[in-house]
Every structure is written in structure tokens, then in C-alpha cells.
Amino acid sequence: MTSTVDAPARRTAPPQITAGLLVTLALLSAVAPFATDLYLPAFPQMVDDLHTSPTNVQLTLTAFLLGLAAGQLVFGPLSDRYGRVKPLVFGAAVCVLASVVAVVAPTIEVLVAARLAQGLTGAAGMVIGRAIISDLATGRAAARAFSLMMIVGGIAPIAAPLAGGFLVQPLGWRGALAVILALVVAMLVAALVVIRETHTEERRATLRANRATEGSPLRDLARREYLGHLVTFGFAFAVMMGYISASPFVYQTMMGLSSAQYGAMFGVNACGLLAMSAASARLAARVEPRRLAGVGLAIIVTASIAVLTLAVSGVPAGWLALPLFFSVAGMGLVFGNTTALALSAAPRAAGTASALLGATQFGLAAVVSPLVGLGGEHTATPLGIAMVCAATVAVLGFAAARR
Template sequence: MPTAPHPAAAPIGAALGPGLLVVLGLLAAVAPFGIDLYLPAFPAIARELDTSATGVQLTLTGFLVGIMLGQLVFGPLSDRIGRRLPLLIGSVVLILASAAAVLAPNLGVLVAARVLQGLAGAAGMVLGRAIISDLATGAVAARAMSLMMIVSGVAPVVAPLIGGALAAPLGWRGVLAVLFAIALVMLGAVVWGVRETLPADRRAQLSASRRAQGSPMRRLASRQYLGHTIAFAAAFTVMMAYISASPFLYQSMLGANELQYGLLFGANALALVATSAVSARLVTRFGPRTLARIGLGGVAAGSLVMLGAALLAASPWVLAAAVFVVVASLGFVMGNVTALALSAVPGAAGTASALLGALQFGCAAVASPFVSIGGERTALPLAIIMVAASAIALVAFACGRVRPAAAASTNA
């Protein structure tokens, strides 16, 4: 059964204007803020709540688990009832969970609040990708994903700086109060900045198409979707391994203080923003697959340099330089691989985005605790994880290659 024309043919400035991309970027920024903002306050949390570094690490792991579960909830739900209502629900729950985190009397309550924060904050991430998929495909969608990453990429730049600056005068509760304020902003952004991109008539058309042609959910098992989804999750695991180990790498090994840590962390995030901007500019010329291949090569090369430096006990600055290359290369990967994955399941963008995001944060949650298994003075576990994840990303990306006829439409 024919369906209504997809708005992907419209220029990005029409269906996906700058205002909407900024809002979607802000929604996607909830996760990096929730991860990065309070990292400099880890020692203070351990002292006040009388727990160990491993105990504090559970608050980060809990947040990642919450994001993983939340995407599995909000993605399929949005395919059935639309995008806007789940975004509103997620925003309200995020406000309540953020307030609970600020007032947490002990570690158990804090971990529970962080799980709920992650679950609710996942709405902005999974539905931002789905909204772009509703409005565009191919190179247009890849460009939109990369531009959204520029906006959301500002979060890792400013979050450690804000956290480092506020940790001493306000304490860790004051730092977490910033997340409460971000939750309020998220609600306002959804109310005033996001329209419904999957209205009832469009959902009815998709349902009729599924009955006539078979469910597009079968495409979730396709090589194109699985290959690019696994490549995305593995590349993000590289990023999360670095983020989890960054306090040890910069503060313990390089001797940086809290403010210097924020500056070093921010420099890498700025590199990610810059390469995402370059990717958005070049994608209509070279196609998302070519740029993603270049980015994955840079990730693998930087990870191998890091492994060699760790094995040879080279200067920590060599490690820092290798990390810079890895993070910068990811700007060519994340938006393009996401667009390639979602283009394989056009009739179930919410569910496809949810599974992509769940695997993304599930892999990150599993890998993150192992980066410090060798102690605070070695980067070898981090380097091993980064090399292994980058290798998986390369293999999965190669397996996700589609036939030339299909690839032409994907890169269009």
C-alpha cells in the first residue's frame, strides 16, 4: 500500500531547521551532562557518603544501565503513540529523579536516583534520532545527525569545567543540582520546540504498509542494520572507556588538578565538535559510508598507538595525544553510522533507534568498570579495551556493507 511522501526530500533547512536541531542537540546532551558533570566530584561523594571509589563508580554504571533500559522503553512506545508525548513523560520523570539525586541521604538512594535519571534522560537521545529519521534519510539524515552532535558535543566541553568549578564551593550536591536545572530546560525545550513528527495518520499509514508488505521489524535482523549498529556501539564503547578512565589518566598519571582536568577533557570534546562539523559539511559530497570508514581508521590507529605507549611505559603525554586522535576521529563516525543503521529500518525508526542506543550503553556499561582494573597508574586496560572495541567496529562496519544498488540510495 502506498504511503504519504516522506519529508526527506525537503532541504535540511526546511524539515530539519536550525532551531529543531538545536533542541534535539540539547535533548541528546542530557546523557553527556549526566556522565561528565559530576566526575570531578567523585572523591567528595566517596567521603560524604562513606563509600569507596568502586561504590561511587556504581552511580555512573547505574546511569548507563538506566539509559540502556530507557531507550528500550521509549523507542518502541514512540512508534505506537508518537514522539512528543514520550518526550514529555521522560522530561517530567527526569526532573523528579534529579531532585532525588540532589537530596540522596546515602549511596543506595543516589544509585537508584541515577538509574531513574538515565532511564528518563534516554527519551531525549532515542527520540531525537527517531525524529531525524522521520524527517530525512541518506546523506541529509547523516548531515543532521552530525549537526546535532555539534550541539550535544558542547556538553562534554562545558560539563567538566562546570563540575570542576562548582565541586569545591557547592559540593557534589550543588553539582547535581545543575542536572536538575538541565531537566527543567529539557521540559521547556520539548513543550515549545518539538512538534509531532509521527502523527496519527502517518502511524496509520505505516501500520497499513506493515500489514500489506510485512513488518519492517524483520529488517532489524538485516546485515545492514546489525553491522552498522554494532559498529556504532563499539565506537561508543571506545569513547566511554576513555571517559571513565579520564580522571585517572589526567589527574593520577598527568598530575592535573580538577580545573586542568576539565580543560584537557574539554579540548578533546572540542575536537569531536570540530570533526562533526567537517563531517556534516562533507557528507553530501562523499557520502556517510566513506567518512565513517575514515573515522574508524583513525580510531583504530590512535588506539594502537595508545596500546604501544602503555606497553612501553611511554610518557603520559603520548597517551593523551593518542586519545585526542581517537576522540577527534569519532566525529566522522557517530552521526554517519547512526544514519546508515536507521536507514535500514525506515518503518520502525523509534524501535531501531532504541535497540541501537541500548546496545550502545549496554556495551559501555560493561566495559567502563574494567578500565581501572590495573590501578590508577597504568593505561594498559584502557588501551586494550579501546583496541578491541575499535577492531570490532571495523569488522562490523565491513559486514554492514550493502549491495551497490542499495548503497547508492543510502549514500544519496
């Protein structure tokens, strides 16, 4: 009798944020940066093999990023309506098919279409992963979980370019895309084996029943706490995207570093981000997420002002390395905590709220990236201006989000 009662209880126990779940969700989010960066060293090969132009090859990246932004707006609301697992499995399955087509694409047109589909469906893991954590935790627990996710997921932007440089030579561009296919297959397996439903039918039914008294869950998205932290997250990411876009010119053209030295500097800054994310996760148990995010914003604003001041003062470019390091490291206190604060403000529509975070993130990144190069490759002044402006808007959003 005891085993008969206990077995169903074990099967119906609510999912918990375990280390395995965090690693799995981080890997789901890491598929996107790997799919973005892993094959970049193969662009010259692709031009020759597909008999096309560099501009057309660049379109394969643009199509993927556009799909990634749009896909989050699709899969976020779907996960609110149908649960987290079904849209995740569907997205991962279609992404596997799109990845197969990308590997065997006979023409650049087919490859661009496959990459667009890959981005649209690959976005499911990124947006639904955030929603799953929001289903299971709020406040400090959510902030710690998002910060820990950043430690795992943050390795991908560092590892992907390095891995691509080693893989492209022996495997070619199709081999690099085959590695991405393997990662997408792993995403599908994880969705089927590891991820359990956190937005259950009972939970969705309760939300529907409460609409008469509490209003639509989408009303949460208009709350000042959500919108303010959405702005903070998006414009803080714009600061980092400005740095990423300008970094090859700042480190190589202005500072005179080699490509290997540039990679090392990029890695050092990324390690600063990971270290600060780890510190944020450790402190989350006893410090409020908003206070941690405030400290991170103060670091980012100070570093951004320093970058602009040094850029216009005409001092040697090497002086820029220090404030750039701190501007990136400060993100480790901002990203996880503002994500937690934003999604905690809209718990009834976590999937849609997560989708808007992602769409804002990549939309602002697309705007900022070309702006930092307006002055040419021998000045960091446009970078400094973009960083200060974006950091200022992030602070204003943070102030507006206060209850």
C-alpha cells in the same frame, strides 16, 4: 477565502530540520551527560552529608547509567507505537519529579532510587531525538543533521565537569542536582513548545496497513545494513569509553600532569572531536556518509594500533598523547554518519532502532570501562588492547553492513 485555505496549510505543514530543532534535540541529548558529570566533584560532600560510604554514593551514578540504558529500550518502542511527542513529554514530566526527589533526598537509598528513575525517564530525550531526525531525513541530510547535533551535544561532556567544579563549592551537592533539575525542566518545556509530531497517526496507520505486504517494521532491525552499522557505532564508542576511563591514569599517573593540565588535555581532545564533527557536517552535502565513516574508522584503527605499540614498547608515556588525540577526533566522522546509516536502514521502526543503538552504546561502555584498568594505573597496555580489539570489531561490522 485565501487566508482560510492558507492557515490550515501552514498548520499542517510537515516539520523541517531547522537550526532551532537541531539545537533543541541536541540539548535533549545533553541532559544525560550533564546529569552524569555535573555532580561528580560533590561526592566527598555527599558521603559526609548523607552519612554513607563512597561506594554507596557511587551507586547514584551507576543507578543513573543503568536507568539510561534501560530507559532507551522502553521509550524507543513506545515512540514507534504512540508517536514521538507523547512519550517524550511523559518521560520529561516524570524525570522532573524524579529530579525534585533527588534534590531533597533525605537518605542515600532515596537518592539512588531517584537517580534510577531519573535515568529511566531522562533517556526519552536521547532516544526520541535520534528518531525524530530519522523521521525527517535519510542519507546525506541525516548524516549532516546528526553531525551537527554532535557539535552542540558534544559540548556537554566538556562543560559539565568544569561547571560542576565551579558550582559544587558555593551550591553544594543539592545545588548541583538542582541545576540538573533546571535542565530537565527545560527539556520538558522544549518537548511541549518546540517539538512537533513527526511520527503522525497517519504515518503509523500506513505502516500498520502495509504490514500484510511488507511484514513487521521490526524486520528492518534484522537487516545487515542496520546490524552492521549498529556494531560499528557501538564498538567505536567502546574505543572512546576505554580512553575516557583510562585517561585520568594515563595523563596524571603516567604522564605526571596535574588535575588542571589533565582537564586541559581532555578538553583539547574533545575539541578535536567537535572539529571533526563540524567537518563531517560540512562534507556531508557532497560526500557519502559511508565514505566519511570509513575514513574515520581508518583514523581510529591506526591511532589504536599506535597506542598499543607505544604502550608495549616502553617509550615515555607522553608519546601516547598524539594517537589518543586522533583516536578521539576520528569519532567525529564515525558517530553521526553511522547513526544516520543505521537508522536509514530501519525507517519503519526508527524509535526501536534508536533505542538499540543507545543500549548497545552504554552496554559496551559498561563492559570496556573496567577492562582498561586491569594492568594497574602505571601501564596503558590494557587500554591499547581494548582499543585495538574494539576498533577491529567496528571495522568488521562496517564491512558486513555493505549491501
